[in-house]
Amino acid sequence: MxxxxxxxxxxxxxxxxxxxxxxxxxxxxxxxxxxxxxxxxxxxxxxxxxxxxxxxxxxxxxxxxxxxxxxxxxxxxxxxxxxxxxxxxxxxxxxxxxxxxxxxxxxxxxxxxxxxxxxxxxxxxxxxxxxxxxxxxxxxxxxxxxxxxxxxxxxxxxxxxxxxxxxxxxxxxxxxxxxxxxxxxxxxxxxxxxxxxxxxxxxxxxxxxxxxxxxxxxxxxxxxxxxxxxxxxxxxxxxxxxxxMTLRPLKRLREGVKQAARGEFIAVDVDTGDEIGQLAEEFNRMSQSLKERDIQLKNQRAELLRAERLATIGKMSSQITHEIRNPLSSIGLNTELLEEEIGLLSQNGQMDEARSLLAAIRGEIDRLTGVTEQYLRFARMPKPELNDESMNHILNELVEFMSSQFQIADIAVETTFDGDLPDINVDERQIRQALMNLLVNSIQSMESGGVLKLATCQVNGSIQISISDTGHGIDEETRSKIFEPFFSTKNVGTGLGLTLVQQIVDEHKGSISCESQLGEGTRFLIDLPLS
Incomplete structure (x- = not known):
């Protein structure tokens, strides 16, 4: 008793x-x-x-x-x-x-x-x-x-x-x-x-x-x-x-209160069954609630800082793109006119070297134009236009569209799609863009070929999309930064691909996570809520 x-x-x-x-x-x-x-x-x-x-x-x-x-x-x-x-x-x-x-x-x-x-x-x-x-x-x-x-x-x-x-x-x-x-x-x-x-x-x-x-x-x-x-x-x-001895648990409870005041929310082990034990239980519940709220506030603060950072980056990218895009268009147009003039003047093939240089200039202009377009997509991400779509259908079309790239890279694609998967309310164009970015990253990580596995299933009121490869994988430090803007482990690219993917998933109220081991490959999981 x-x-x-x-x-x-x-x-x-x-x-x-x-x-x-x-x-x-x-x-x-x-x-x-x-x-x-x-x-x-x-x-x-x-x-x-x-x-x-x-x-x-x-x-x-x-x-x-x-x-x-x-x-x-x-x-x-x-x-x-x-x-x-x-x-x-x-x-x-x-x-x-x-x-x-x-x-x-x-x-x-x-x-x-x-x-x-x-x-x-x-x-x-x-x-x-x-x-x-x-x-x-x-x-x-x-x-x-x-x-x-x-x-x-x-x-x-x-x-x-x-x-x-x-x-x-x-x-x-x-x-x-x-x-x-x-x-x-x-x-x-x-x-x-x-x-x-x-x-x-x-x-x-x-x-x-x-x-x-x-x-x-x-x-x-x-x-x-x-x-x-x-x-x-x-x-x-x-x-x-x-x-x-009866009042000794009050000392532990007091220490718990002091630690809670310092922001360290711990559970106090008091099992006396009396009022002190009940007080300790209430304190532990309060401490757990404050701990969860503190974590939530930290996450919200991090999301807010990230949103502000992305907004700043987007605004800056938009301004830079605007300043670069117009001169590039003018340079590209003038390059085309110059190619035509050189073609008319060329009688005996002595202008081949000039045309080669102009082609190289045009290639760089096209590359810069692509970069500016990617910056613009990141900076001016529109609100998703939601419609009921079949996720299996989107993935099948995307695999078929990129089949030639898979063949060139010697990558075997394995799909495991849930046949009873219900339609989901998404922006098909944005989701397609996000999935394509992930597939391109997987292709680039398997330089000597490999296996790409795609799977869908329904989990706890959400549709889960799994994209896993057998590439070289990434370490823990790198994995913690892959969704940051402009971060990239490749010598080419803007470093905005995965940031854009996360932004699209966030706009659909979903979540994305990454699992990876060096030498074993990488797996991305996207969860999109059905409602």
Whole structure:
């Protein structure tokens, strides 16, 4: 299937856009994952870790405060211990963990770690192990407080009951009982601190895991992005090469246009099947048309120059002939009168030499008269008077008329005439003159005798006349000049014989050509249109 140029360009751009679009989408996807991890750390894990770390430091401070047993230490605790609520802070941490699980996209491992951390803190706050460990058979302040608060079942409620009793004993300055509760509160805070520490460490490990995952994802993203970008660049390079190869015929087409501008009309070889190929086909057709038109114009220019040259020659010949003909006529007449006078005066044969000289003068006058007549026929070629004539009949009469010349020159004449040849509209006198000139040339070319072949046939709406001889032939350079006026290879003659033949054929809208090889003879072909 042949694709158009627009389709090729579209597919090329689509391939490049797809390649870089894929890279871009993957980069956006990885950046979104990285952003999600950053959001998880910034808005989730980091606040949780900070909250647990602060709670751990507060628990450690309160644990140290509860280690003091002097009266002044207890008095100082009385002023601010009631504000400390570790289980409220633990519940806040639970909410933060639940918010992280609900608000962020986590994998199963991350969700499991947070769930375990959440359950441990919840168990620390809502479990009932503290009450079971504190309620004993020993009658002390702790047992009394818990006995009086049967509703305090979970650890948070137990701590709250003991903390209220501790603060109350401090305000009542019952320091001995306060010290009994102080030790248990210190134990509870120590236990809470250890669990909070574990949760804080777990949050830190969780955040480190996220950092490692982010670093690994970043490395993978960089690797995949680099590979994808390299592939995209290779695709873009391939597309550039493809487009360059697709548009390469334009260079040949441009060179063809440049050569056409210089007058050199050549065909451009472009077979792409797309718009460039179609443009090249149209250019080749245009180039061929211009080439044919250029040849036609050259031929017309040559014909015009030849016509102008012949017209000039004809005008000059007419003028020269006119200037020579009248004196020759006068000289010829006076020569005849002089011959008669010499004949009358001659009594004893002493005037024979004078008569011989006069005869020679008259012969030269007759020759010059013949030359002037030929010039006049060339210069004053009349328009042909067309009538329907039989070309075979004209040729037969001409052969019969010149039979004595053929016999003298020892030339055998062979005729091959088409019996079905139709009549043709020609000027019989001019055609006869043209054919006679060709026959005379053939006789003169066969000095030692030979064969003269005459043939007629009908070809493509024209009558073709072939006259071939077995003479000495002519070379290529001479053959190119034989129809030029005054050109001749003989020592005698005007050089207008073949020019006159061509002029007659042209007047009949026909054509004449010559084929010849040195030593093999010459063949003239005349084509005359039937219509």
């Amino acid at each position: 042949r694709w158009s140029l627009s389709t090729k360009v579209f597919l090329s751009l689509a391939a490049v856009i797809f390649a870089f679009g894929t890279v871009g989408l993957y980069s956006i996807y990885r950046m979104d994952q990285l952003r999600s991890n950053v959001e998880l750390v910034r808005k989730g894990i980091l606040p949780l870790t900070s909250h647990l770390g602060l709670l751990h430091r507060e628990l450690k401070d309160y644990e140290q405060e509860l280690s003091g047993t002097t009266r002044s230490d207890l008095v100082r605790l009385r002023s601010y211990f009631h504000n400390f609520s570790p289980f409220v802070r633990i519940e806040s941490a639970e909410k933060k963990i639940a918010s992280i699980s609900n608000d962020f996209s986590l994998d199963n491992t991350q969700r499991g770690l947070l769930k375990s951390q959440y359950n441990k803190l919840q168990q620390l706050r809502q479990g009932g192990d503290l009450r079971g460990g504190l309620v004993t058979g020993i009658k002390n302040a702790v047992s009394v407080v818990l006995f009086e608060a049967p509703e305090a079942r979970d650890n948070q409620a137990v701590y709250a009951a003991l903390a209220r009793a501790f603060v109350a004993f401090l305000h009542e300055e019952r320091f001995e009982k306060a010290r009994q509760i102080q030790n248990e509160l210190a134990y509870i805070i120590r236990r809470i601190r250890k669990e909070v520490y574990r949760s804080w460490r777990a949050s830190g490990h969780f955040m480190q895991g996220l950092n490692q995952v982010a670093a690994t994802a970043e490395s993978q993203a960089m690797l995949v992005t680099s590979i994808a970008t390299g592939i995209a660049l290779l695709i873009a390079l391939a597309v550039m090469v493809w487009v360059n």
